[in-house]
Amino acid sequence: MGVVEALRHPRKIFLGWWMMLATGVMAAWGYGTWLYSYGLYFEPLQQEFGWTRAEISAAAALRRLEGGLEGPFGGIFTDKYGPRVVNFLGFVIAGLGFILLYFVNSLWSFLLVWGFIVSLGLNLGMWGPMGKALADWFVKKRGLVHSIARTIQTIGNSIIPTFMLVLMIAYGWRMASLIAGLMTWAIALPLTWFFTRPHRPEYYGMMPDGAEVDEKLKKDQEALIRAGQEYTAKEMEETEFTLRQAMRTRAFWIPLIASAPMRLAGPFFTLHFIPYLTDMGIDPMAATAALGFMTFISIPGRLAGGTISDRIPLNRLKWIRILSSVMEWTGLLILMNAKQLWMVYLYAVLRGPAMGLSSSSTMPIRVRYFGRKGYGTISGVRALLTIPVGVFAPIYVGWVYDVTGSYFLAMQQALILYIIGIFLWYFYDPPKRTTVVTEVKRFL
Numbered sequence: 439m440g441v442v443e444a445l446r447h448p449r450k451i452f453l454g455w456w457m458m459l460a461t462g463v464m465a466a467w468g469y470g471t472w473l474y475s476y477g478l479y480f481e482p483l484q485q486e487f488g489w490t491r492a493e494i495s496a497a498a499a500l501r502r503l504e505g506g507l508e509g510p511f512g513g514i515f516t517d518k519y520g521p522r523v524v525n526f527l528g529f530v531i532a533g534l535g536f537i538l539l540y541f542v543n544s545l546w547s548f549l550l551v552w553g554f555i556v557s558l559g560l561n562l563g564m565w566g567p568m569g570k571a572l573a574d575w576f577v578k579k580r581g582l583v584h585s586i587a588r589t590i591q592t593i594g595n596s597i598i599p600t601f602m603l604v605l606m607i608a609y610g611w612r613m614a615s616l617i618a619g620l621m622t623w624a625i626a627l628p629l630t631w632f633f634t635r636p637h638r639p640e641y642y643g644m645m646p647d648g649a650e651v652d653e654k655l656k657k658d659q660e661a662l663i664r665a666g667q668e669y670t671a672k673e674m675e676e677t678e679f680t681l682r683q684a685m686r687t688r689a690f691w692i693p694l695i696a697s698a699p700m701r702l703a704g705p706f707f708t709l710h711f712i713p714y715l716t717d718m719g720i721d722p723m724a725a726t727a728a729l730g731f732m733t734f735i736s737i738p739g740r741l742a743g744g745t746i747s748d749r750i751p752l753n754r755l756k757w758i759r760i761l762s763s764v765m766e767w768t769g770l771l772i773l774m775n776a777k778q779l780w781m782v783y784l785y786a787v788l789r790g791p792a793m794g795l796s797s798s799s800t801m802p803i804r805v806r807y808f809g810r811k812g813y814g815t816i817s818g819v820r821a822l823l824t825i826p827v828g829v830f831a832p833i834y835v836g837w838v839y840d841v842t843g844s845y846f847l848a849m850q851q852a853l854i855l856y857i858i859g860i861f862l863w864y865f866y867d868p869p870k871r872t873t874v875v876t877e878v879k880r881f882l
Contacts, residue, residue: 452648453635454575454583460633461568462587464525464626466594468532468564471618472556474595474729475602477712481722482611483548491713493545495836498709499829500553501561512562513818517811520636521567528563529626535559536619540612561821563626565801567634570814573805574638577646577670578748581802585744588798589737596734603726638810640666670810677871678809684816687869689807693759694823696862700763701827703770703852709832714845720779728779732786732793739794747802755806756866758799763863765792767856774849807868 476498483494516524535556542548569584576583605614635642640662645651646669651662684690715725743758769788776782808816838848 452575453642453644454572454639454646454648456633457571457575457635458583458587459590460629461572462590463594464529464629465564465568465587465591467598467622467625468529468560469591470595470598471536471602471622472532472560474733475599476709477729478599478603478606478722478726479611480713481716482606487545489545490836490840491710492833492836492840495709495832497549497552498832500549501557503553503825503829510815510818510822512566513814513816513821516567516570516814516818521571521814522630522634522636524567525563525571525634526627526630528559528561528567529622529630530559532556532559532563533619533622533626536615536622539615539619542612563630566814566817566821569801569817571634573801573810573813575635575646579647580805581744581746581748581799583744584801585741585798588740588744588794592733592737592740592794596730599726600723600730603723638663638666645669678811679807679816679869680812681815681819684808684812684869685819689866689869690816690820692862692866694820696759696763696859696866698824698827698859700766700852700856700859701824701831703766703849703856710835710839710845714773715782718776720782724779728782728786731783732790735786735790736792736794736797739791739796740798741794742791743795743798744802747799747806752806752868755799755803755868756863758795758803759863759866760860762792762795762799763856763860765789765795767853767860770849770853770856774846774853 480491480494483489484491512524512528532555535551535558538551538555539548542551568587572583572587573580602614602618605617609617639646643651643662645662645666649669652665679687711729712722712725715728716722720728739762743762746758747755765788769785769792772781772788773785776785804817805813835845835848839845
C-alpha cells in the first residue's frame with residue numbers, strides 16, 4: 439500500500455508509514471538546527487569572543503570525533519535494544535545541549551557543549567536508530583520510504599535555518615539556542631515514544647512492507663521471523679551479514695576510502711557555506727536563502743535515489759554513487775569560481791540533487807548489501823573509521839582561510855581528491871552472499 443492509498447484508508451495504515459513520517463520530522467528539526475544552522479553562529483561568535491574560524495570550526499570537528507567514537511556503541515545498542523530507546527535518549531541529550539549553549543562564555547565551554555553534548559545527542563538519536571527502524575520495517579519499499587523521509591527532512595532543512603536566523607536577529611544567539619533546545623524536546627520526544635517501535639514488524643505479528651501474514655504464523659514468532667528472512671531474500675536478494683563477515687568484503691571498505699576525499703569538500707556545503715557567501719558581500723539572509731534553496735532542490739534527487747535503489751539490480755547500484763559524485767565535483771568547481779549570486783544558485787542546482795541522490799541511497803544500498811540484522815553495528819563501526827578525515831576537514835578548511843584569507847586552496851585540493859574518490863566508486867560491487875544466515879534474536 440502506497441502513502442496516498444494508506445492515507446485514504448487510515449484503519450489500514452501500516453505502522454511503518456507512521457514511523458516514516460515521524461522520522462522525517464525529527465530529522466528535519468535535528469539537522470536543521472544542528473548541521474544547517476551552524477554557519478549562522480560564526481559571525482556572532484566572532485563578534486562577541488573574537489575567535490578565529492578555525493577555532494569555531496573545531497566544534498564541528500569534535501562533532502565528527504564524538505560521532506565516530508559513539509558510532510559503534512550506538513549501533514550495537516540499537517541492534518540489541520531497538521531504535522526507540524536510543525532515539526529517545528539522543529534527543530534528551532541534544533535538547534539539554536542546546537539549552538546549555540545559553541550559558542557558554544568561553545571557547546572550551548562552546549566546544550564542550552556543541553562539540554560533545556549537542557553532537558552526542560544528535561549523532562546518537564537521528565539516522566542511526568531511525569535508519570535502522572526504517573530498514574527493519576520496509577524491504578521492497580525501503581528506498582522509497584527512505585526517500586520520502588529524507589524529503590520531509592529536506593523541506594525542514596530549507597526552512598529551519600531561516601527560522602533560527604530570525605530568532606538570532608530578534609533575541610540573540612543565546613536565546614535562539616535555548617528556544618531550540620526546548621523545541622527539540624517538544625517535537626522529538628513524543629514522536630519517538632509513540633511512533634518508533636523497538637523491534638522488527640515480525641515481533642508484532644506483521645511482515646515488512648505490510649505484506650499479508652498467514653494467521654497461523656502470527657501464533658509462532660520464530661516461524662514469522664524465518665518468514666521475514668525468506669521474504670527479504672526473495673524480494674531483494676538480501677542476506678544477513680554480521681559485522682565480521684561484512685568487514686571481510688570489499689563492499690565494506692570501498693565507501694570508506696572513496697568518500698574520504700569528498701569529506702574534505704563537506705565543510706563548504708554546510709559549515710562554511712554561509713561565511714563563504716558573506717565574504718563575497720552577500721547579505722546573511724540571502725546567503726541563508728541560498729542554503730535553503732540548495733537543500734530544497736535536493737528533493738528530486740532524494741526521491742530518485744531511494745526509488746532507484748529499490749528497483750535496479752545489485753551490481754548497478756554503484757552508478758548512483760558515481761553519478762552523484764560527478765555532479766558534486768562539477769558543482770564545487772562552479773562554487774570555487776563564483777563571483778555573483780547567480781553562480782551560487784547554479785552550483786546549488788547541481789549540488790542539491792547530487793546530495794539528495796547520495797543521502798537517500800546510502801541506507802538502501804547498505805542494507806541490500808549486508809541485510810537488516812547488523813545494520814546498526816555495521817554503520818556504527820563505519821562512523822568510527824571516518825573519524826580521521828571527519829575531524830581534520832573542518833579545522834583544516836578554517837585554518838586555510840585564517841592563513842590565506844581565502845578558501846580557494848582548500849577547494850582546489852578537494853577537487854583533485856574528488857577525482858580519486860569517483861574512480862574508487864567504480865569498484866563498489868555487492869559482496870558475495872553469506873552461506874550461513876545468522877539467527878535473529880529478540881533482545882528485550
